[in-house]
Amino acid sequence: MPSIYTSYDRNVRLTWVYLTSFLVIVIGVGYVFATALRSPGILPFAVLFAVLMSFGSYWWSDTIVLSMSDARQIDFEDDKELFRIVENLSITAGLPMPRIYVIDDTAMNAFATGRDPEHGVICFTTGLLARLEKPEIEGVAAHELSHIGNRDTLISTVVVVLVGFIALLADWFRNSLWFGRNRDDNNGGGQLQFIFFILAIVLSILAPIAASLIQLAISRKREFVADASGALLTRYPEGLASALRKISADTEPLEAANRATAHLYIANPFKDGKGAKLFMTHPPVEERIAALIGTDNQQLTTDNK
Amino acid sequence: MIIIILIVLLALALWGVLTYNRLITLRNRTDESWSDIDVQLKRRYDLIPNLVNTVKGYAAHESGVFEKVTEARTRAMSAGTPDARVEAENALSGTLKSLFAVAENYPDLKANQGFLELQKELSDTENKIQSARRFFNANVRDFNTQIESFPTNLAAPALGFTKRDFFELEEEAAKKPVEVSF
Numbered sequence: 001m002p003s004i005y006t007s008y009d010r011n012v013r014l015t016w017v018y019l020t021s022f023l024v025i026v027i028g029v030g031y032v033f034a035t036a037l038r039s040p041g042i043l044p045f046a047v048l049f050a051v052l053m054s055f056g057s058y059w060w061s062d063t064i065v066l067s068m069s070d071a072r073q074i075d076f077e078d079d080k081e082l083f084r085i086v087e088n089l090s091i092t093a094g095l096p097m098p099r100i101y102v103i104d105d106t107a108m109n110a111f112a113t114g115r116d117p118e119h120g121v122i123c124f125t126t127g128l129l130a131r132l133e134k135p136e137i138e139g140v141a142a143h144e145l146s147h148i149g150n151r152d153t154l155i156s157t158v159v160v161v162l163v164g165f166i167a168l169l170a171d172w173f174r175n176s177l178w179f180g181r182n183r184d185d186n187n188g189g190g191q192l193q194f195i196f197f198i199l200a201i202v203l204s205i206l207a208p209i210a211a212s213l214i215q216l217a218i219s220r221k222r223e224f225v226a227d228a229s230g231a232l233l234t235r236y237p238e239g240l241a242s243a244l245r246k247i248s249a250d251t252e253p254l255e256a257a258n259r260a261t262a263h264l265y266i267a268n269p270f271k272d273g274k275g276a277k278l279f280m281t282h283p284p285v286e287e288r289i290a291a292l293i294g295t296d297n298q299q300l301t302t303d304n305k
Numbered sequence: 306m307i308i309i310i311l312i313v314l315l316a317l318a319l320w321g322v323l324t325y326n327r328l329i330t331l332r333n334r335t336d337e338s339w340s341d342i343d344v345q346l347k348r349r350y351d352l353i354p355n356l357v358n359t360v361k362g363y364a365a366h367e368s369g370v371f372e373k374v375t376e377a378r379t380r381a382m383s384a385g386t387p388d389a390r391v392e393a394e395n396a397l398s399g400t401l402k403s404l405f406a407v408a409e410n411y412p413d414l415k416a417n418q419g420f421l422e423l424q425k426e427l428s429d430t431e432n433k434i435q436s437a438r439r440f441f442n443a444n445v446r447d448f449n450t451q452i453e454s455f456p457t458n459l460a461a462p463a464l465g466f467t468k469r470d471f472f473e474l475e476e477e478a479a480k481k482p483v484e485v486s487f
Contacts, residue, residue, distance in 0.1 A: 084429050091345075091436040094338065094443075235439070 007291045008228035011221045018218045026162050028209050031171045036200035037176055050164035058157040062121045063116045069256045071101035071123050094231050095149050098122050104137030108247045108252040110145035111264040115148050118149040132243055139240030152222050158220050163211040170204040213278055219263050220283045227288055237292040248285040310412045324457050328466050331448040335469055339443040345434045353378050356423045363414040370407050374400040438472045
């Protein structure tokens with residue numbers, strides 16, 4: 001019997017499955033590249049580089065994202081109702097209250113960031129605040145707060161480190177081919193070395209793509225988890241479902257978003273065409289609504305409007 | 306052979322320690338969230354004198370209502386046991402309802418900005434009390450699940466951990482459907 005709880009449990013489990021598989025794949029790919037290049041020493045370097053590149057964006061995620069998004073902070077006096085909504089949800093979740101920001105844009109969207117709950121930030125567009133009803137805003141706020149509470153910034157950073165690690169190894173391998181370092185070594189290694197070499201060439205093209213696909217798959221599952229956690233906070237999944245319906249019906253793209261921050265928003269801010277599901281940062285809206293209120297209800301509400 | 310027995314005992318001891326610590330964490334979280342409800346209740350106590358004074362300014366002769374509210378507030382603040390507390394809180398909610406019902410008869414009062422703000426604050430405080438209760442229930446659920454799950458349920462009674470109750474709806478009247486008649 002599907003419910004919010006089972007949706008939550010299932011997607012958390014899937015996150016672990018994807019992360020573990022990703023780690024295993026990364027270790028395998030690393031092994032192939034290191035053997036093909038006959039220099040296991042590149043592995044620690046690749047790990048170090050990947051971690052260093054990602055650490056800054058994790059540690060200062062709130063400052064970085066806010067400055068890229070042209071947002072302004074609001075406090076209690078600016079918007080009492082929104083402040084109270086976020087404050088009460090924080091009490092229900094047992095989290096410290098995040099800082100609230102607003103983007104002046106008529107497009108409807110929201111995001112959350114921050115390296116941990118103590119440095120949490122949530123941001124809404126003025127368009128969203130104007131066009132959604134209070135239960136819908138509550139649903140969106142609960143979803144965003146859940147991203148903070150579920151430490152999704154940390155999970156995304158771990159995933160980005162793994163993707164970066166693979167991308168680095170693939171790049172270094174391709175560079176080594178170009179500069180002909182291996183041509184002299186090939187005669188010494190024998191057939192096994194040759195197989196690894198061919199494998200490495202194939203992986204240097206496929207591995208980064210596969211890594212991105214896993215990253216997107218994890219991102220989609222985390223969206224489901226945030227939907228379920230948010231519904232468990234408000235105990236009113238119809239609020240978020242109704243908000244998602246309205247947000248997805250709006251075709252206006254959000255100007256402040258760019259490719260780097262797109263995955264943080266509650267809905268894809270570019271309003272691109274459908275595209276293959278594998279390449280989407282967010283799950284399709286119909287699936288999210290169905291997970292929240294069940295497929296029978298979904299039929300009812302879309303017909304009744 | 307001795308080595309195996311020692312390893313098994315060590316593993317059991319380790320499990321015991323981890324389980325005990327986990328139960329302590331969950332119980333303390335539950336206790337903390339219980340006192341968080343008190344924090345929200347206190348907000349209500351602090352708002353009430355202001356509310357009473359504002360209404361008095363427009364409806365001074367309705368003294369009976371004011372006295373009831375003030376009395377109920379004092380009783381709720383000084384209630385000892387949790388049961389007495391719950392009863393006093395419900396009585397206080399009742400007197401507040403009477404106060405707002407009285408305020409309905411004074412259009413000047415209803416237009417007063419200060420009164421409207423206080424009404425919003427009180428309504429928000431009720432929401433905060435609900436939020437705190439929901440958080441408490443979530444903690445009780447986690448605690449009870451841990452206590453009742455195998456194998457923790459073998460050790461929990463021995464270690465002195467017992468199930469907690471959810472925050473139940475106390476007012477029988479609140480469970481009945483609300484009638485709206487104009």
